[in-house]
Amino acid sequence: MATAHTPAFKLKAHATILSTFYLLNDDINQLQAQLHTSMQQAPNFFKQTPVVIDLSHLHPKEDQATDLQTLCTVLRQYGMIPIAIQNAGTYSETLKDELEIALLSQPLSSSKVTTHTPSSSTKIAESNNQIITQTVRSGQSIYARHKDLIVLAAVSHGAELLADGHIHVYGTLRGRALAGVSGDKQARIFCHCLEAQLVAIAGIYQLNEQFPSTLKPTCTQIYLTQQEYLTFSNL
Amino acid sequence: MNKRAQIIVITSGKGGVGKTTSSAAISIGLASRGYKTVVIDFDVGLRNLDLLMGCERRVVYDLINVIHNEAKLSQALIKDKRVENLSILAASQTRDKNALSLTGVESILDELRSKFDYIICDSPAGIEHGALMAMYFADQAIITTNPEISSVRDSDRILGILASKTHRAKQELEPIKEHLLVTRYNPLRVQKGEMLSVHDVHDILAIPLLGVIPESQAVLKASNSGIPVILDEPSDASQAYKDTISRFLGETLPHRFITTPKRKLWSRLFSTNIQEITAG
Ligand SMILES: Nc1ncnc2c1ncn2[C@@H]1O[C@H](COP(=O)(O)OP(=O)(O)O)[C@@H](O)[C@H]1O
Ligand SMILES: [Mg+2]
Numbered sequence: 078m079a080t081a082h083t084p085a086f087k088l089k090a091h092a093t094i095l096s097t098f099y100l101l102n103d104d105i106n107q108l109q110a111q112l113h114t115s116m117q118q119a120p121n122f123f124k125q126t127p128v129v130i131d132l133s134h135l136h137p138k139e140d141q142a143t144d145l146q147t148l149c150t151v152l153r154q155y156g157m158i159p160i161a162i163q164n165a166g167t168y169s170e171t172l173k174d175e176l177e178i179a180l181l182s183q184p185l186s187s188s189k190v191t192t193h194t195p196s197s198s199t200k201i202a203e204s205n206n207q208i209i210t211q212t213v214r215s216g217q218s219i220y221a222r223h224k225d226l227i228v229l230a231a232v233s234h235g236a237e238l239l240a241d242g243h244i245h246v247y248g249t250l251r252g253r254a255l256a257g258v259s260g261d262k263q264a265r266i267f268c269h270c271l272e273a274q275l276v277a278i279a280g281i282y283q284l285n286e287q288f289p290s291t292l293k294p295t296c297t298q299i300y301l302t303q304q305e306y307l308t309f310s311n312l
Numbered sequence: 313m314n315k316r317a318q319i320i321v322i323t324s325g326k327g328g329v330g331k332t333t334s335s336a337a338i339s340i341g342l343a344s345r346g347y348k349t350v351v352i353d354f355d356v357g358l359r360n361l362d363l364l365m366g367c368e369r370r371v372v373y374d375l376i377n378v379i380h381n382e383a384k385l386s387q388a389l390i391k392d393k394r395v396e397n398l399s400i401l402a403a404s405q406t407r408d409k410n411a412l413s414l415t416g417v418e419s420i421l422d423e424l425r426s427k428f429d430y431i432i433c434d435s436p437a438g439i440e441h442g443a444l445m446a447m448y449f450a451d452q453a454i455i456t457t458n459p460e461i462s463s464v465r466d467s468d469r470i471l472g473i474l475a476s477k478t479h480r481a482k483q484e485l486e487p488i489k490e491h492l493l494v495t496r497y498n499p500l501r502v503q504k505g506e507m508l509s510v511h512d513v514h515d516i517l518a519i520p521l522l523g524v525i526p527e528s529q530a531v532l533k534a535s536n537s538g539i540p541v542i543l544d545e546p547s548d549a550s551q552a553y554k555d556t557i558s559r560f561l562g563e564t565l566p567h568r569f570i571t572t573p574k575r576k577l578w579s580r581l582f583s584t585n586i587q588e589i590t591a592g
Pocket of ligand 2: 332435436
């Protein structure tokens with residue numbers, strides 16, 4: 078005797094790419110200053126970005142002192158939406174109720190979240206990249222949020238590329254390119270010809286004058302080594 | 313038949329690169345080819361174009377007067393005395409660029425569109441209000457660039473603005489057609505490495521090359537006499553501008569004046585002869 082009723086909701090697990098906000102110390106002034114500079118460089122950078130707060134980098138003492146309520150308020154001021162907290166250490170269950178965010182017992186590992194699992198179903202997987210076909214001109218800034226950025230033309234001096242993933246430039250890269258801007262150290266930059274003003278991966282940057290002199294003006298990739306050195310190699 | 317003029321902005325970002333010189337030459341060039349052409353000076357506050365065109369004494373009403381309904385468009389248009397089919401709309405010397413409004417500019421352009429084939433807009437320098445007014449309704453843009461880094465960077469910036477802040481960009485219409493015009497080109501200084509080559513400029517800006525105008529004494533002479541250089545027939549600049557017009561109208565022509573002149577054998581013989589004579 079089955080009663081025909083349509084369900085009001087369904088729950089499905091999806092691998093959603095989330096940014097993790099690693100708090101590196103508990104100096105709120107320094108935090109605000111850094112957020113402020115980032116905002117000035119890319120005003121929409123944090124807009125509507127859900128973040129998971131990670132406290133694993135804090136020393137136990139600082140951990141105690143961190144005012145999570147204030148932290149969440151500051152993050153929201155800059156457009157981020159704190160949705161969960163992980164590696165909270167000594168922070169107990171009480172915190173999450175006060176802050177109305179989830180407490181993740183099993184931290185999202187970065188490799189896990191960025192892996193794209195192709196589904197066997199008929200649903201077409203959304204591609205995780207943004208393609209730009211025109212020259213990116215001086216004064217323009219493009220940010221591929223949670224994506225790779227692919228530019229089929231040149232990037233002018235004074236232009237800026239930002240991506241959470243990799244950056245590919247099939248023309249000459251003359252401007253600035255910042256890959257893995259949300260902290261993905263696996264991100265790389267590939268370009269057809271490197272004349273960039275600045276390149277950065279996960280916040281580790283190098284100016285043009287610091288580029289290795291042995292580099293040939295041909296296809297180049299830039300990545301971070303285990304020791305977190307920026308490495309340039311001709312392809 | 314109802315005309316629908318093409319609006320062409322002559323722009324650059326940087327000042328002093330040759331926008332006004334080129335606006336005068338291109339408008340005369342198109343008019344001489346039989347197209348009804350009007351050239352508008354958007355450099356409000358400076359007024360250069362009428363001087364260059366040699367009609368400054370005939371300016372009664374200007375662009376701002378028309379925008380403010382202080383004069384009819386027909387009263388403000390000055391017919392060129394040398395070239396048929398050509399009219400000039402001067403800028404005001406007494407106002408500043410903020411007197412230009414989008415709606416005002418739009419209504420003038422709408423009125424001109426039905427009467428002319430080409431509307432040439434001579435842009436002021438910079439990337440602010442005045443420059444935006446000049447480029448906003450453009451169908452085509454001639455990016456005037458000197459072969460030096462600062463000019464190329466400014467042109468690049470302008471190309472970005474053309475592709476994002478103009479009417480065509482905002483309405484998601486077909487993008488503005490872009491042309492590169494390299495001006496004040498001096499092959500000798502390029503050879504010495506003091507200036508970028510046409511190839512370098514073209515490579516960085518990556519838009520079709522419409523023409524190369526050599527650095528020329530004739531241009532200076534022309535602006536002092538009020539006779540635009542394109543009318544100084546035998547001069548190199550005049551020929552280069554004429555080639556540019558032909559290319560704009562769809563002809564394929566090789567670029568001239570981009571290499572250093574080769575010294576011919578006879579001139580070398582001649583100069584050695586002189587040396588011999590003076591030595592002897
Ligand atoms: N091809 C050229 N050769 C020599 N001088 C030039 C040339 N083109 C422009 N000039 C000079 O450069 C100066 C600026 O030119 P102008 O057309 O007024 O530039 P803009 O309108 O871009 O400010 C003027 O003195 C002009 O005579
Ligand atoms: Mg001018």
